[in-house]
Amino acid sequence: MERKALGKGIAALIPEKEEGRKNQIHFVQSDQIKPNPFQPREDFDNQSIEELAQSIKEKGVIQPLLVRRKADFYELIAGERRLRAAKLLNLKELPIIVKDAEDRDSLELALIENIQRQGLNPIEEAHAYQHLIDKFHVTQEKISDVLGKSRVTISNTLRLLKLPQEIQEEMKKGRISFAHGRALLEVEDTNQQRRLAQLVITNGLSVRELENLIKSRRFKGVKRRMGTIVRDPLTAVLEEELQHILATKVRISKKKKRGSIQIEFYSQEDLERIMQVIRGSVTP
Structure with missing residues (x-):
């Protein structure tokens, strides 16, 4: 073509x-x-x-x-x-x-x-844009015009430089994609960004799976800040581990000797993926 x-x-x-x-x-x-x-x-x-x-x-x-x-x-x-x-x-x-x-x-x-x-x-692209801006005072609009890329694309590329250096290095190696990096920017805590990036590499998470995991953790953080329920530390650890394995939100409700596990999915395809992980037919 x-x-x-x-x-x-x-x-x-x-x-x-x-x-x-x-x-x-x-x-x-x-x-x-x-x-x-x-x-x-x-x-x-x-x-x-x-x-x-x-x-x-x-x-x-x-x-x-x-x-x-x-x-x-x-x-x-x-x-x-x-x-x-x-x-x-x-x-x-x-x-x-x-x-x-x-x-x-x-x-x-x-x-x-x-x-x-x-x-x-x-990351190389982002550094080049930043160099044009810092050294030659070129605007993002000018870069967009010359390169034929949208202003939003230029802006999102530059934002990648806010990620921790370790994540930038993984992006250089191609182990984390542009879309993964953009999703990680939605997380404010840099240590959390590093942990999520490692999950992407280790478990081969898709961009959608990463976004779902970020949403579930953000919701969990809101619940924690509300302070309405004091969670059992062991239950919280198990819940976190299951979320890592299934790459989706998991909620463990425990009442004395009984309890339940709630696993969220966001599409039929996502449900089938989770079932495959549970059955052990694919590597999570």
Whole structure:
């Protein structure tokens, strides 16, 4: 499927004087090209770099690197994966296109390239947005306009930086999704966020299951604050454990030697999931 243009794209960021010129391709020594200090990508997958290197070995560097002139060398704007792959092959020369770009343009162009290739994880994306805001005083509206993303999406991505560092690292690794992270932001207590994040990883909770668990805990917190009932500590522990296992709200009512367990579900699908966990047919 052909990918649509992303927002206003690079044309919105490169000075107009550049647009009127033909993009001339030059070949320069690879050691003359230095990495982009504003590169938003924080982690590079070695396997994908090796696969790209194999492709370059067979077909060459099809797309020139985008660079800007800096004193006696060229600074990369976009194309760091290609540069790393080329260095693995010890290529002496690389094709480049030289652009007249300021620091802000360099970051924006690198950000656009990575997002167009769907290469950044949510935390890398959030850091790039925050850097644009802090260093260049770019508004969220401007980022939204340039990248073709809604203002709400930009705002939600930036909010991920409020999560504990451990959770951000798990999001970088892909063990916690953007949607999971957004759900965790609804929890104010950071220790609770960490515990819930661990449940997501350990039990493979879906976003809906996590949201249900958060709702059940919030309701439980309200009941506790009301202070109308003093709970038996052991019962509370067992109740918490069952909620962890079933990923839904569980209520244990105890009266002397008898009692009952109330398990909530939110759809037929959720009920079937809970029954499978109880029967032990799937790993909770």
